[in-house]
Amino acid sequence: MKCWHCKTELIWGGDHDIEENEDYDIVTNLSCPNCHSYVEVYHPSEKLRKEEYIERETPEESYHKKLGEMIKKVKAETKWRDIFKIVEEAQKRLNEKEI
Numbered sequence: 439m440k441c442w443h444c445k446t447e448l449i450w451g452g453d454h455d456i457e458e459n460e461d462y463d464i465v466t467n468l469s470c471p472n473c474h475s476y477v478e479v480y481h482p483s484e485k486l487r488k489e490e491y492i493e494r495e496t497p498e499e500s501y502h503k504k505l506g507e508m509i510k511k512v513k514a515e516t517k518w519r520d521i522f523k524i525v526e527e528a529q530k531r532l533n534e535k536e537i
C-alpha cells in the first residue's frame with residue numbers, strides 16, 4: 439500500500455485486535471518512511487459486514503415483498519384474472535403510497 443500523500447510504499451507496523459469496538463475487529467497500522475504519515479486501517483467485523491450486506495439487499499427485497507403482498511390484495515379485491523393488469527394496479531398503488 440502506498441502513502442496517500444507522497445506515494446512511498448508504507449511500512450507495516452502491526453495488526454491489533456480491537457475489543458471495545460463492535461464494528462471493527464482489527465486495526466492495522468502503517469507508516470510512511472518518507473513523509474512520516476501514519477495510516478490506520480480498520481478491518482470491518484463480521485457484524486458490520488453482515489449489516490452492510492443486509493442494507494444492500496433490503497430496498498429491493500422489501501419492494502418485491504411489498505409488491506407480492508399488494509398483488510395478493512389486488513387479486514382478492516378485484517377478482518381479476520389478468521396478471522398483468524393486477525401487477526400494474528399493485529405497482530400503481532405502491533407508487534401512490536410512496537408519494
Ligand SMILES: [Zn+2]
Pocket residue numbers: 441442443444445446470471472473474475
Ligand atoms: Zn508519505
